Amino acid sequence: MKLKTIKDVDLKGKTTIVRVDYNVPMEGKTITDDTRIRESLPTINYLIDNGAKIILMSHLGRPKNGPEEDLRLNPVAEKLSKLIGKPVIKVDDCIGQEVENAVKALQAGQILILENTRFHKEEEANDPDFAKKLASYADVFVSDGFGTVHRAHASTEGIAHHIPAYAGLLVEKEVNGLSPLLGSVKHPFVLLLGGAKIDTKIGVIKAYIKKANTILLGGGLANTFLYARGFDVGASLCEKDKVELARELMIEAQENGCELVTPGGAIVADEIGDDVITADIEITGVEGNMQILDLGGKSTEKYIEILKTAKTIIWNGPVGLYEKKPFENGTKRIAQALAEVEGETYLGGGDTLDALNKFGIEASSFTHVSTGGGAMLEFIEGQELPGIKVLGA
Numbered sequence: 436m437k438l439k440t441i442k443d444v445d446l447k448g449k450t451t452i453v454r455v456d457y458n459v460p461m462e463g464k465t466i467t468d469d470t471r472i473r474e475s476l477p478t479i480n481y482l483i484d485n486g487a488k489i490i491l492m493s494h495l496g497r498p499k500n501g502p503e504e505d506l507r508l509n510p511v512a513e514k515l516s517k518l519i520g521k522p523v524i525k526v527d528d529c530i531g532q533e534v535e536n537a538v539k540a541l542q543a544g545q546i547l548i549l550e551n552t553r554f555h556k557e558e559e560a561n562d563p564d565f566a567k568k569l570a571s572y573a574d575v576f577v578s579d580g581f582g583t584v585h586r587a588h589a590s591t592e593g594i595a596h597h598i599p600a601y602a603g604l605l606v607e608k609e610v611n612g613l614s615p616l617l618g619s620v621k622h623p624f625v626l627l628l629g630g631a632k633i634d635t636k637i638g639v640i641k642a643y644i645k646k647a648n649t650i651l652l653g654g655g656l657a658n659t660f661l662y663a664r665g666f667d668v669g670a671s672l673c674e675k676d677k678v679e680l681a682r683e684l685m686i687e688a689q690e691n692g693c694e695l696v697t698p699g700g701a702i703v704a705d706e707i708g709d710d711v712i713t714a715d716i717e718i719t720g721v722e723g724n725m726q727i728l729d730l731g732g733k734s735t736e737k738y739i740e741i742l743k744t745a746k747t748i749i750w751n752g753p754v755g756l757y758e759k760k761p762f763e764n765g766t767k768r769i770a771q772a773l774a775e776v777e778g779e780t781y782l783g784g785g786d787t788l789d790a791l792n793k794f795g796i797e798a799s800s801f802t803h804v805s806t807g808g809g810a811m812l813e814f815i816e817g818q819e820l821p822g823i824k825v826l827g828a
């Protein structure tokens with residue numbers, strides 16, 4: 436698909452309203468990972484260099500009912516200001532008089548950031564009046580929050596029905612970077628899927644059963660498949676209500692000649708912690724209070740062997756509870772191995788990127804590292820994403 440991008444429009448003196456994805460991980464009021472803010476800088480700098488006025492908008496977290504102090508964008512505004520080396524004006528709402536005044540006073544090259552758009556329920560409801568209100572502040576809408584383009588919300592989709600919409604440089608980079616996966620790719624083609632839950636990954640498994648030679652399963656989601664295969668998973672995270680679905684997917688894989696691989700061994704423990712006792716055992720030995728919390732050593736090596744022979748690899752989701760040291764090895768070893776394989780490597784997912792950062796692995800070691808989790812998966816499933824559809828030329 437051909438995108439209209441900010442390079443296709445004269446921005447001088449125009450007011451732009453940019454949807455960024457500043458849904459950053461926070462501990463209290465501290466940002467623990469600023470990747471998403473850094474990823475937005477090329478677009479913001481481009482807009483500054485081309486004489487535009489800049490209004491930024493984003494959601495943060497999941498506010499339940501109106502404003503929540505911990506979910507205000509003030510720490511984000513501060514961080515952005517540091518990273519870009521310019522003042523950032525912050526207002527305490529995303530619509531209303533204060534916003535109107537700030538927009539009126541805005542000069543070319545200045546940055547204004549609006550408050551968390553999800554403080555208004557109209558955002559997720561994609562309310563047309565709310566979208567129109569947001570649009571009224573600007574001449575041009577720039578879609579650059581790739582992590583949210585799979586959502587048809589007012590700030591990602593609705594707004595584009597009121598003012599001309601263009602892709603920012605991040606959305607452009609993501610679409611160009613991921614598009615090769617929608618065409619004919621080189622085989623062997625391997626999908627490595629981990630993470631906690633099956634729910635968000637069903638779509639991609641279904642789509643790639645028909646395309647990939649091998650799907651390697653890890654993380655909590657592999658447990659449900661192990662359970663469906665008749666193994667005792669002890670006290671592991673396991674979605675027993677998804678077992679039927681897991682069986683269907685296994686049958687579908689078989690019919691399509693796709694090998695769906697579950698781990699033969701696991702790191703287990705009776706509890707989760709930084710210095711708990713663990714054991715590396717065969718899956719057949721899991722029972723009772725044991726929780727499967729990482730790939731076993733031998734399984735990790737087996738997965739790596741398969742990944743080394745692949746020509747195209749997609750990886751989403753840590754294969755273990757990598758946040759805790761005793762369960763980080765599988766994810767770490769696999770990330771390190773993928774950084775060196777010959778095949779093309781496409782990675783994505785919030786926690787997957789967090790794991791890369793944690794282990795000090797450069798994004799430049801891979802063919803494409805996506806800032807999107809759900810958005811990346813839906814994009815590579817071949818779905819039409821609402822926030823991208825509005826950018827069609």
Ligand code: ADP
Nearest residue numbers: 630631654655727728752755756784785786787
């Ligand atoms: P991503 O954000 O990269 O798409 P997910 O959000 O799907 O990844 O999953 C990441 C989460 O899955 C992490 O918090 C990790 O601790 C958890 N996880 C991985 N393996 C297990 C496991 N065996 N048991 C429990 N949680 C797990």
Ligand code: MG
Nearest residue numbers: 784785786808
């Ligand atoms: Mg995640």
